[in-house]
Amino acid sequence: ELRSTRYVTDGSCRSVKPVKELVCSGQCLPAHLMPNSILRGKWWRSSSSDYRCIPAHSRTQRIQLQCPNGPNRTYKIRVVTSCKCKRYTRHHNQSDVKESSSKKPKRNKKHRSK
Incomplete structure (x- = not known):
């Protein structure tokens, strides 16, 4: 994680x-x-998962924008407050890997007759 001021x-x-x-x-x-x-055990394998640093928590912050030709504006922005380490598999972003197994047949609901 890096700290940024902007x-x-x-x-x-x-x-x-x-x-x-x-x-x-x-x-x-x-x-x-x-x-x-x-x-730790054996933590490095060529076929192992990849870990990425991703946002864990954020908060909404109000900021004042100063405009040279008009009124100031108030904006709400999301600011990241903490990070976490998340595991990704080698094919995490490939949609075709699980395509055939992810489609489940839809069941029709039967209505009860009184």
Whole structure:
């Protein structure tokens, strides 16, 4: 995870104060797979899953945008407050891998007659 400080802009309007947030990206390892972990075992395999750093929690923050030619604006933005390490399989983003097994036949509901 990285800490980022940035200004938010919309056209010629810019936030009065910079917004501080976390940026979750890249590869990671969960704590139990770290090299110094007691429980690590064999953690590296060529066919193993890939771990990615992704947002875990976020909050809504109100920011003031100052516009040179008009009234100031108030925006609501989502700011990431924590990250987590999530496992992805090699074919995670490929939709054709599970296509044939994911289609389940629909059952028709039978109506009871009184």
